[in-house]
Amino acid sequence: MNCAQKQACLALVGLLILTLAAASGCAAAANPPGQVELSASEFDFGDIPNTGPVSHTFQVRNVGQGALEIAGVSTSCGCTTAEIGSRRLTPGGVTDLTVTFDPQAHGGATGYFMRQVYVRSNDPDTPEATLTIRVTVVEP
Secondary structure, eight states, X not given: OOHHHHHHHHHHHHHHHHHHHHHHHHHHHHSOOXXXXXXXXXXXXXXXXXXXXXXXXXXXXXXXXXXXXXXXXXXXXXTEEEEESOSEEOTTOEEEEEEEXXXXXXXXXXXXXXXXXXXXXXXXXOSEXXXXXXXXXXXX
């Protein structure tokens, strides 16, 4: 291979690298991530008897331009559970998040409790959205 052929080959390789880099940048821009929005960041169940669980349903919305992938839902205490309706939301999509607090998990203890629910997703700005629930457990 002579010098002119080597230069042409190197130029072609450089052009190919630039094309691939630009294409991957466009692909990332064409597939933006979702953006999570909870219908509430806090909720107070108020006074509840220590005899059984209470539940409330919230909405999780995708207000972003791409798909929102819910990686998981967890809580700060075993007395609280959370169930998500769908783990994948298209732009504008909505799903239910049902949160249940069970005072019997604390042996029927009374008093004020505050717990968190964590929703993990592919939202780069809010990878873990937090919902705080409050409840005052009383004797029936």
